[in-house]
Amino acid sequence: MILDNIPALAPQRRERLRQMLREGGVARVEDLRKSLDVSVATIRRDLEILEEQGKIRRVHGGAVSMESRLEEPVFENKTNLAAKDKQRIAEEAYSLIEPDEAIYLNGGSTTLFLARLLHNRTDLTVVTNSLQAAIELADSGPRVILIGGELRRISQTMVGPLTSAVLAQVHVDKAFMGTMGFCLKNGLTTTDPNEAYSNEIVAEQAGQVILLADSSKAEKVCFARFSDLDNIDLLITDQKLSPSYAKSLPKRGIKVIAV
């Protein structure tokens, strides 16, 4: 623990507030006050400033963090089983990438795992609608082409009609796609039609479509459909996929790799 006899500088204190809120997601004013050893008035003023900066949102009794922790629960928890599956799926996907290829990554945590493996691959071109993937590769790595469009905050992806403008002008060898659900009857589905729109364009144009989906996605159906299952060339999933189901996919022309 920290024992500041001297009061911390205001920005320091606000940074700690921000962090505490980020970690817990929410916090009450009273708890924050006790942790930082200042008056509630100061806490309130700090929260007001952080709200002004868009970092948090104030609610009665405390505040909630507004910073996207979409993937953090997955990433921080290395012991998390789902995270391990996703990591393995991403590694398997990585092994399929050949030199100098152009690949597509859509939004989602599995494809973000894959993006994290690409820092040394300056030979590649990565086309993506995932802001987080672009951020991950913003410092170094392959050539990054982020397709334009409207930012969908909940998924941190670029979506909407504007995406087609860029997608129409590029071609990728392999599209690595995450999805909310895949299903023999209903194909690939996701929650948001705008999201589905760009996925659909990519799935049709890509040289090869490779689905990255852990077994929990099997036979899940969401609102917006973006592709037939037949469009898929390869599914990389984990070993918890039921064997009978796994056997039915090759009959539809889909190769399956279970890692």
Add this chain to the structure above:
Amino acid sequence: MILDNIPALAPQRRERLRQMLREGGVARVEDLRKSLDVSVATIRRDLEILEEQGKIRRVHGGAVSMESRLEEPVFENKTNLAAKDKQRIAEEAYSLIEPDEAIYLNGGSTTLFLARLLHNRTDLTVVTNSLQAAIELADSGPRVILIGGELRRISQTMVGPLTSAVLAQVHVDKAFMGTMGFCLKNGLTTTDPNEAYSNEIVAEQAGQVILLADSSKAEKVCFARFSDLDNIDLLITDQKLSPSYAKSLPKRGIKVIAV
């Protein structure tokens, strides 16, 4: 441990200040005074100088180091140079934004300051090619449209021919543009032709073009030109712009606001 009875020379002392701040991240004026055995007035003067150089940021009670102990970021970050001027310029620019407008922000530190003021403006639509601006607004704020294109790492912006695909489909009321240099004869210039390309498209299409440029940019000329000075409707700059120069601009049809 330390026995400087001999008073350190001013540059040495400032270097020590810089180091102490870098090590601790932050420090209060009083502690620095005790460490260096000079008066608070001297500390304050030194901090002022270091702030001007962008090495630190002064806050009430002390200062925060702006130099990461980790590696230097690969992209150039001029956010800390003339930060006060840029903040004021951004605030003036903000006051010009009317409800429900669509605005454009290009890359650069001044426009990033402006982006930071927009967190509450959910009425706006922000079109930008700046990855950092998009990140700033990724969690809350206006509607964000990031134009597609290739990521130029050094400026963290989306550039290249693909940008025109999206830009052709949107219209903004006001374009707030940063630049590397503006010049009566050579117009607006920046270092990279790809960067210039998208700037040029925006400057031609926008309802109003508002140049955000601190006075150090005056009469600077860089490699790639992207607009005549006559395209500009308004220049927001700081008061260090030479009065004679400031007077010559209105003759070219450019309103000048010096903050």
Add this chain to the structure above:
DNA sequence: TTGAATTTGATCGATTTTGAACGAAATGCA
């Protein structure tokens, strides 16, 4: 050494930050 220019330290009014007080608003409970 002398004198000008710069740097430093001290002073003091102005500004900022903080904590406490209190009425207003929101929440929980009967």
Add this chain to the structure above:
DNA sequence: TGCATTTCGTTCAAAATCGATCAAATTCAA
């Protein structure tokens, strides 16, 4: 619904910090 409790926003005063000013000290150049 009505009432008790908690939380919020505002106001105010105290404390800390800041910026401006000026005189003393130091440095530099002749």
